[in-house]
Amino acid sequence: MESVALTAPGGDLSIWALFWQAGWVVKLVMIGLLGASIWTWAIIVDKTVAYARMRVALNRFEQVFWSGQSLEELYRSLSERKTAGMGSIFVAAMREWKKSFEKGARSPLGLQTRVDKAMDLALTREMERLEGKLGFLASIGSSAPFIGLFGTVVGIMTSFQAIAGSKSTNLAVVAPGIAEALLATAMGLLAAIPAVIAYNKLTSDAGKLASRMEGFADEFSAILSRQIDEKAAPKQRTEEYA
Numbered sequence: 001m002e003s004v005a006l007t008a009p010g011g012d013l014s015i016w017a018l019f020w021q022a023g024w025v026v027k028l029v030m031i032g033l034l035g036a037s038i039w040t041w042a043i044i045v046d047k048t049v050a051y052a053r054m055r056v057a058l059n060r061f062e063q064v065f066w067s068g069q070s071l072e073e074l075y076r077s078l079s080e081r082k083t084a085g086m087g088s089i090f091v092a093a094m095r096e097w098k099k100s101f102e103k104g105a106r107s108p109l110g111l112q113t114r115v116d117k118a119m120d121l122a123l124t125r126e127m128e129r130l131e132g133k134l135g136f137l138a139s140i141g142s143s144a145p146f147i148g149l150f151g152t153v154v155g156i157m158t159s160f161q162a163i164a165g166s167k168s169t170n171l172a173v174v175a176p177g178i179a180e181a182l183l184a185t186a187m188g189l190l191a192a193i194p195a196v197i198a199y200n201k202l203t204s205d206a207g208k209l210a211s212r213m214e215g216f217a218d219e220f221s222a223i224l225s226r227q228i229d230e231k232a233a234p235k236q237r238t239e240e241y242a
Helices: 015-021 022-065 069-081 086-102 108-131 134-166 170-242
Strands: none
Touching: 022 069, 022 086, 022 134, 069 086, 086 108, 086 134, 086 170, 108 170, 134 170
């Protein structure tokens, strides 16, 4: 176990001073927790902005989609640029639709299945993009307090060793060493609390966005199903009269 001298009575008890007076193990714990806290806030800001943009994109797409514009025109305009959310699901379904008819698809059931699969894959990719990095928040929220506690335990053990060496139990002598150790726990909580709150909030927001995209996929699947039936009906009548 590392050996450090106790802080002199009446010494500087500022956070910066406590950090420099701590042992190297506690310092590494604090630096790691500080880095995790910074990365946590970076993810929170990034996801908050991304989800806000996604909500705007979904609202804009729904407005255009239900405006009465033909599916072909909408597909041509969207396929020429990068899409996200409902736009990505729509383009994936229409691309499979056009490929199937260009190759002379004869099975309406097979076409419907392929279109649904294309939309499911597009939805999965969108959800992976929305939920990316949220796992880091969950990990920090659950592990940061224990990492901080580890630093505290090491710091207190080191302080007790120094107390035994100095043979002094005066509170003015003991307090700085204990404060150094407890600072690690405080930093662990500082990293964990925002991470837990943000993870719950962002997970809920991602679920709401996913529900909207799933609802659109179901509605669009029904629209395509009706069109498939309409295209299949003339062929069936022709075969009956043949």
